[in-house]
Amino acid sequence: MAGGGGEGSRSLEETSTWAVALVCFVLLVISIIIEHSLHLLAKLLTKHHKRALVEALEKVKSELMLMGFISLLLTVGQGPISKICVPKSVGNSWHPCNKEEENNITDFDEDALSDKCASKNQVPLISSEGIHQLHIFIFVLAVTHVLYSITTMALGGLKMRRWKNWEEETTTAEYRFAHDPDRFRLARDTSFGRRHLSYWSTSPVLIWIACFFRQFLRSISKVDYFTLRHGFIMAHLAPHSTTKFNFQNYIKRSLENDFKAVVGVSPIIWFSAVVFLLFNTHGWNSYLWMPFIPLVIILLIGTKLQVIITRMALQIMDRGDVVKGVPVVHPKDDLFWFNRPTLILFLIQFVLFQNAFQIAFLAWSLYEFGYPSCFHKNVQDMIIRITMGILIQVLCSYVTLPLYALVTQMGSNMKPAIFNEKIAGALRKWHHTAKKRLKESRKSGSNTPLSTSRSATPVHGFSPVHLLRYYRSELDSAQTSPTKRYNADDEHFDLESSPSTSNQNTLGSEAQHLRLTLQQIIERAESVDTTTHWQSTDDIHIEMRSNEIRDFSFEKRLEQ
Structure with missing residues (x-):
């Protein structure tokens, strides 16, 4: 596309002021509409207590701001760069x-x-015209990626809605009868065993081939959901939480937290876009292989997630041919690549960006250069890019994303989304208050950073305990036997470095005064109306071992 001359290249000195004012007015109106639309959307999400989605929206706004800086730099540097x-x-x-x-x-x-x-x-x-075209491409790429990510997460969420019916089924008498904890069965005779334990499951090659095709046919069944849900509860909560904990809500909150990472663009992914631009040169036939890279990765991710489920079934067999009650899978990080479940999220983010890159590149090249051009010499090129874009969208939304949302809960640790927004906010405030009091006590030289009297318990509004007052009598009668620990990677509550012995003793007495275990918070948080407020915190306690105050670890109660 050539740059024009003559009348088409008039400067502002030769342009009517009304034309300049009109263009500026239109741009301002569009900008204000976009700004207010984003503000209204943020208020709507806040009203519905979607804190994770609000953070994702802020991520989108930061990406748009980054595009604004790039546009500014390209505009200011257009002259100097074109003179190199x-x-x-x-x-x-x-x-x-x-x-x-x-x-x-x-x-x-x-x-x-x-x-x-x-x-x-x-x-x-690079010429001035080339800089202008590059400017447009970067903007189209950013907008396409954001829209593509939102569409993928929305479609994936729609498919996962049926899990709500499965979750409601766990409270029925039929479910309790079918999952009788005193029932003995052969591992292969269970529904989960019949689905995953076969001749191919023991072969390192056949297991990958079978799981590759399985992701296209009922990638997640009801028995998979029930078994992984039961394994999660047995690993991180108490056994009696099976009919109380809402696993589907937890997955939903976890996926909303991951969305803010998916919609962002990390420096590594921006670098991959630069590499793809580099290889989009004559003779490399990039249209024949570049659109297939995201497809290969997304198929590999889906296969790996299916393999993880099958290997958890094999671990049940390794523990014995006979199982009592529901088959119990053991969530572990070593089931994932490099012991990192978060790596799968990065790969999904990479796939979404690269797929958006292909669609954005097609739209930009057709707009700037028309057809045919150096970038698209034949119809087959465009057909390949469009087909791959649609296919990857469908696979990621309806296959990979639901698999990811369920299987990545099988890591060694729970995610911060285990708490709903109300409880999580209360815990942060309570931790901040406790940490502040500890610092103030150390500065004053006091040996009692947290008063052992009941009145020193963080008051309503700062302690998460007041949210559970409704269940006071039930909690007071519970017995505790802490054995397992919850550590949140992203929400690491660290009070201070190595408290002194006297502080440990004081914290221990305070911990004895606050007697409420993790699974009780989780169970009750799912059923507590978040719009309800209580005034009293008396007789509501949390029990934590003093030697674990430093890591703020929550303990699991096992039924005696």
Whole structure:
């Protein structure tokens, strides 16, 4: 696309003031509408207690702000960059077009040779027109990625809605009868065993082949959901939580927290976009292999997640041929690549960005250069990009994302989403208050940083305990036997470094005064009306071992 001359290149000195004012007015109106729309959306999400989605929206706004800075830099640096000259041998390499097509473009745009670089027998590093086109492409890429991520998460969430019916089924008498804890069965005769334990499950090669095709046919069944749900509760909560804990709500909150990572663009992913631009040159036939990279990765992710479920079933067999009650899977990080469940989230983010890159590149090239061009010489090229874009969208939304949401809960640790927004906020305030009092006590030289009297318990509004007053009598009669620990990677509550012995004793007495275990918070948080407020915190306690105050670890209660 050639740059014009004559009347088409008039400066502002030769332009009517009404035209300048009109363009500025239209741009301002559009900007204000977008700003207020985002503000109203944030208020709506806040009203419905969608804190994670509000943070994701802030991430989108930060990406748009980044695009604004890039636009500003490109606009300011357009002149200086276009004046940088390089030797012809360097400037004429790695072009999208072949020599014949380049000659046709050069003949059409003879003004490109009339710059100062031509007098030095050199060529510009990138022309002003090229910078403008690059500016448009970066903007189209960012907007496409955001819209693509939102669409994928929304469609995936729609498919996972049926899990709500499965979760409600766990409270029925039929479910309790079918999952009788005193019932003995062969592991292979259970529904989970019949689905995953077969001749192919013991072969390192056949297991991957079978799981590859399984992701397309009922990638997640009801028995998978029930078994993984039961394994999660047995690993992190108390056994009696089976009919009380809402696993589907926990997955939903966890996925909302992950969305803010998916919608963002990390420096590594931006670097991959630069690499893809580099290889989009003549002779590499990038349209034949570049659109397939996201497809291969997303299929590999889906297969890996299916393999994880099957290997958990094999671990049940390793513990014995006979199982009592429901087969119990053991969540562990070593089931995932490099013992990192979060790596799968990064790969999904990479796939969504690269797929958005292909769609954005197609739309931008058609807008800027039309068809045919150096970037799209035939119809097959466009068909491949469009087909791959739709296929990856469907696979990611309806196969990979639901699998990811369920299987990544099988790591060694729970996620911070285990608490709903109300409880999580109360815990943060309570922790902040306790930490502040500890610091103040140390500064004053006191040996009692947290008073052991009941009145020293964080007051209503600062303690999470007041949210559970309704269940006071039930909690007071409970017995505790802490054995397992919950550590949140993203929400690490660290009170101070190595408290002194006297402080440990005081904290221990305070911990004895606060007697409420993790699973009770979780169970009750699911059923407490978040709009209800209570005034009294008497007789509501939390029990934590004093030697674990430093890590703020919550203990699991096992039924005696």
